[in-house]
Amino acid sequence: MAYTKIEIRHLSKHYEDFATGSKKAQDIPRKNVIDNLNLKINAREFICVLGHSGCGKSTLLNLIAGYIKPDEGEILINEGKEKVTGPSPNRGVVFQEHALFPWYTVEQNIGFGPKMAHKNKETIQQIVDEYITMIGLEEYRKCYPDQLSGGMKQRVGIARAFANEADILLMDEPFSALDEFTRANMQKELLKIWGRNKATVVFITHSIEEAVLLADRVIVMGEGKVVTDTGIEMPREERELNNPKFMDYVNYFKGYIQDK
Ligand SMILES: Nc1ncnc2c1ncn2[C@@H]1O[C@H](COP(=O)(O)OP(=O)(O)OP(=O)(O)O)[C@@H](O)[C@H]1O
Ligand SMILES: [Mg+2]
Numbered sequence: 001m002a003y004t005k006i007e008i009r010h011l012s013k014h015y016e017d018f019a020t021g022s023k024k025a026q027d028i029p030r031k032n033v034i035d036n037l038n039l040k041i042n043a044r045e046f047i048c049v050l051g052h053s054g055c056g057k058s059t060l061l062n063l064i065a066g067y068i069k070p071d072e073g074e075i076l077i078n079e080g081k082e083k084v085t086g087p088s089p090n091r092g093v094v095f096q097e098h099a100l101f102p103w104y105t106v107e108q109n110i111g112f113g114p115k116m117a118h119k120n121k122e123t124i125q126q127i128v129d130e131y132i133t134m135i136g137l138e139e140y141r142k143c144y145p146d147q148l149s150g151g152m153k154q155r156v157g158i159a160r161a162f163a164n165e166a167d168i169l170l171m172d173e174p175f176s177a178l179d180e181f182t183r184a185n186m187q188k189e190l191l192k193i194w195g196r197n198k199a200t201v202v203f204i205t206h207s208i209e210e211a212v213l214l215a216d217r218v219i220v221m222g223e224g225k226v227v228t229d230t231g232i233e234m235p236r237e238e239r240e241l242n243n244p245k246f247m248d249y250v251n252y253f254k255g256y257i258q259d260k
Helices: 057-065 106-116 121-135 150-163 180-197 208-214 244-259
Strands: 004-014 032-042 046-051 072-077 091-094 168-172 200-204 217-222 225-231
Touching: 004 057, 004 200, 032 057, 032 072, 032 200, 032 225, 046 057, 046 208, 046 244, 057 091, 057 168, 057 200, 091 150, 106 121, 106 150, 121 150, 121 180, 150 168, 150 180, 180 208, 208 244, 217 244, 225 244
Parallel strands: 046 200, 046 217, 091 168, 168 200
Antiparallel strands: 004 032, 004 072, 217 225
């Protein structure tokens, strides 16, 4: 039996529409950005989320992260044992803009979470060493973020999330600011890290190809709901642009995104 890592139940969220200029609550049009959304994610699954700009992807991620609260519904973690009520180090978040501490070295950035969790010095060093090796930045351990390339910073961001003992990794278009070459490398790196660490990943992207390349399952969102939820039944080593099956998936998702 699959272990349900994240269960999203009847989730709704709206923002006040200040653009109307109306002060009266009853005059404010209430449009749900997330509208009675239901989704189950298994432990160790790699989920990619696609959808038009403004369809609520980041809102969904921020709700799972616990940065914002839903109006209705709930998000449950670990087979319903925990309810998301706020952020937790178990749910690591990686944004498009790597939010590293500029005044800390690579080592200190990765060690920040374990230090906050009051781990002892040796344990912190052990965790830091493990993740620095994993992301291949041993030579840069004493460097500050502004001495690193965009791709390196993004790797530190991922390592930092994992070093926090995150077993859920929430990623909001983490590679979209990178050049194509670095992006392709980062996709491989991420799959490698995920292969070893086996966290549950929710990865938002605008790129259909990236979604088909990375995911076990692709969710397309629209109008605050799940429009389609499709498993990618293809070994990852066969996922290439020149593989017709890969392109079948890409075209299938294009149909959902372009029709709307
Ligand atoms: N803090 C906020 N206050 C008011 N409206 C907001 C707020 N955050 C998001 N919205 C609105 O909610 C909708 C969904 O935004 P969200 O950022 O979740 O979309 P998205 O799918 O991540 O878009 P993108 O692909 O452009 O990143 C948009 O219409 C946006 O304008
Ligand atoms: Mg977004």
